[in-house]
Amino acid sequence: MKSIITLFTAVATISVASAQTLSIKGSDTLGAKLVPQLAEGFKAAGNKGVKFEIAAEGSTTAFPALANGTAQIGMSSRKVKDDERTFCKTKGVYLKEHPICHDMLCVIVNKNSPLAKLTKDQVAKIFTGQIKDWSEIGGAPGKISIYTRNTSSGTYKDWQKLAMGGRDYPSTSLKMAGNEQIAQEVAKNKNGIGYVGLAYSKTSGTKALPVDGVEPVAPNAKKYAFARLCYLYAPDKPSAEADAFMKYVESAPGQDIVRKVGFIPAADL
């Protein structure tokens, strides 16, 4: 009997020990929706014992957390910088890079707009307020209404960098809570323009415009002006949980989740 008790005690101990926490920190582009859904998928795939901590506070936070050991995986909407990688190395953490998806921000206008395309320069001038009326770029006369994400969104700043050369939005821009709200407002406003993730680019009442002649569709992610490759970073010798999660992300079920959330799996291109 003693041996049975010992066996069950051991099983209980393993059970406790197996309730491991996987800490993931970094980009809010990835951490807002994609990684939480990947985490749910991972748990549903038979890894119920893993508890996730996901802190989406910006790509910059990923690398100090990896270096300090407070995160096992880092999320980043850009490549790690040299000084960030060096900081990790001096702490004994050698990063392995996993490109997982392309994030594409599409420019949408009202479906009744006569405009059929924009240039990158025109997009920058519209979103910085230099172009104020559609007639300035061949559209029907009307004051342009700019819809953006709100300031607490990482995408708000990402768009500034990607499309606006780091300059400010005009004070008249209208700040929305998310992609869906932007698309809905643009659908209602014939003078509206906004940027949304690929998954929202076909919202009824709107149309996504080509930029510099490149259609905003998944196969064009590598050449579209407002697309970027996003990454997960893990130490070269990850924990068992981190390793299993990375393998899940790169598996077919993981890549399906990437697609469903509106990103383009890196492996697709």
Place this chain on the structure above:
Amino acid sequence: MQPHHLVLCTILTSSCLSTTTASAGTETTADSPTEAPTSAATGLLVGKLTGDTAWDRAWSSAILYKNDDNPVIQLFQLTGRLQLQSIYGQAGDDSFNTSDFKDAGNDEIVWGNDIEVRRARLGFKSKFYQNWKLDASFNVDVDGHDGPGGDTTFYKSFQEGGLTYAPSDQFNFSIGKKQVRFSRDQEISSTEITTFERSVASNTFTPGELTGVWSFGKGIAGAWLYELGAYSNARVAEFSTPGDGGILAIGKIGYDLAEHVGLESCVTTFTYMHNTEPGYQDGKIDPNFAFSASPSFTDSIALTNDSSQGRFGMITELMYGFGFTGEADQGKAKPAQIAQSDLFGFTLTPSYFIADGLQAVYRFQLISAADPDGIRVPSRYDRLAAGDDERGNTYTAHYLGLNYYIYSHKLKLMAGVEYSQMGGGSYDGYTLLSGLRMNF
């Protein structure tokens, strides 16, 4: 208690413990990720230090204010560095140490007799109106007696700084004063070089800190980088006037081959530098600033590569200078006669992290001159034994060192030994170095 009750209790207890463990703490569930507090201001002035560790928070106290959402000023941070080192060397029967270095006219930068203050600087950097940056770095007095007549002083000279328009990574434009970085060795800040001193080859070609305008960018078409600059050639304590001492122009183009060769980083650059007045030297005398002469080369080229993968790093440099022969204004009654032959330099610097935070570094350097006396023994330490006039035509050196990173490059200990030899001359010796470097 019946045995099966005990088993049941054990299972139930383990199950409860498991659940408790899994839900304890402050973790965020997968369904509700932490919202980004991107609008909050941080910094010492608002009483909010950042970082995961005590080290991070201590170092973040140099950031006085940081707020990306502030439309006027986004960052104001104090910067500084203090680099201390001590040496002992031997060449034949002659030995030398930090005390000898002090006695050779370097009294103001040696604490006591054994600690050389290699660099002591303070400054600031700032970002405002999203695309503008203003930064400055000053050399500061370390013993308080470097003012005129031995009086107390604080400021010694303006090292680097300027105003930069930086709308993107691809385009930056600056005006001010900077260390013109000819080779890869010079590009890496002294806070991050893995050897105590930069190579003799790169020091021979570098024109130092000059006043001018420059533009630079990276990430162009994915992996290209560039730098263009035009500077007044006069190396002075503050700013020189345009064209003072001629013009030094530099152009650099580079490409990161990382994705093609499967490395983390593999940046190859080609640099060209032209000097209209080689050998020029400002004639002023200032005990707190060395008005050194411009390199005696009309044109210089460098081909470099900086690669890294995991624990391994490697920097390779090939440099060539077209020597200048003629007269140079050095602020004296008569122009100086310069007769510098062409010079070839090569360095190879592999490094490897042998344990967590402990890095081993080796460097080989070779300099070859066309003339028998085309190279002088390096001035910093070797001349303490070799004398000022020791020359030759081939200089080789082997450096082997260890760096221990206490808090990354921000606080580290270094130790190394360098053996050097002047072919065509008589110098042959080694130098042991140890030191501490910190910056914020």
